Amino acid sequence: MKVIVIGTGFVGLTHAAVCSEYGHEVYAYDIDRERIAAYQTGQRQEIERYVNEPELAAIVQERLARSLFFCNELAPIIEGVEVIFLCVPTPAGLDGATDLSSYLAAVSVLAPLLAQRRDAGRVVIVNKSTVPVGTARSLAQILQEYQVPNVGVASNPEFLPEGDAVEKSRRPDRVLIGADDQQDFQLLRLLYSQFVHHVRIRYIETTPETAEASKYVANSLLFTAISFWNGVAARLAETDEKIRLDELRMAVTADSRISPWGSYVSNGAGGSCFGKDIQSLIRQLRTGGQQTPLLDSVYAINEEQKTYLLERAEQQGISFQGKTVALVGLAFKQRTNDIRDASSLALIEALLQRGVSAIRTYDPMALNNARRMFTPEKNPLYSKISYHESAQEALQGSHAVCISTDWQEFRGLSRTIRQTVSPPYVILDGRRMLPDAAELVRAGYDYVAVGSVYLQ
């Protein structure tokens, strides 16, 4: 089938690459010319500068110019298209409601082109972006205003987790299609033929509104699990050293009704989706006249959790004023270079507010994204941030370290700490990454971890 993917970020590039693997002719379009030029080179480094996901660059390299094409213009590729995916950003606006400006901009370019097309075959426009309930129906109205012939709309929300994007696109837990017209269901069954009768993948067809709502409910439930473990179980274990959080987690999640997902406590969840999706759901519920106490708490607990380790250390009399702090881990989770809404961002702001003299950062993938975000032109205080090629280098000359991402290499950080810095020294472990923390404490280091009492 001929497919156009509009927006080639995490979701769009992954979807375009995997659709092309399944034999479709895929045209991936983006307004960002530099990004498209980078993808067109087929060079791994260039591709990963924008989206760094396991296997993704290799698929792009392999499919490029065979059945995967990148472009900055929609007009030349519009004839004969059967399915168009919208994968553009839908961030939170200032008031928390979804900002649909990129989405509407893409539609306003697409609709007139579709209205003028010579080919009269059915085309379905599919919302893969996460959009509020009712957006597919509004899209149908816009297309009607432009008098686009033989067009359908569908909602097909994306559930892929970053760091595992390719794997989860090839083997999703479910494929969810919301549409009104049987022709559109049929086109998407053809597109996703590998999943329709799969024994382990649920292929669900429903209304556009149900599909749109499902994405928000699923993300908010996952977010609730994270805030529950961080805000209840971890806090309880911080009150009594005889409560061992890891064993508590095993005991609780042994119940087949309770998922272990979210039970690995942390200094908060980040990423481009959870925060903005829960805020959008809160707005949608309130607009519908509902109260949102549970979701309000889930969001607030997570925001507080991002810098809570600093406050716990301060309650023990530790000050960060004038200190040099190493921040290891900038990405919002391991295996990605994405720092959007990461806890590390909140930590950097909180440390700068506390008057630290320097922040020495290290991350195996995300340094460049952080460099782009924290430019001294935006805030002169950002000149206090330096970027280092290893955890050991970041630790040099520091008075404290904060571990903010669950990169597996940090499990061996105790040794690096002992070799590089001497007590008095404060270790803030936002991911419970140090299995031998007790030895560090015996050697005189202060250790404060999410879900454990303060140790010194």
Ligand code: NAD
């Ligand atoms: P992204 O920021 O990584 O990429 C978006 C891309 O769209 C960029 O390349 C940008 O240049 C392009 N773009 C913006 N406006 C455009 C326009 N008018 N026309 C063409 N291209 C345009 O975003 P993402 O993380 O891929 O997210 C896309 C959507 O998918 C969002 O709605 C998001 O909520 C949803 N989603 C994201 C994830 C995730 O893990 N990142 C998971 C599930 C769903």
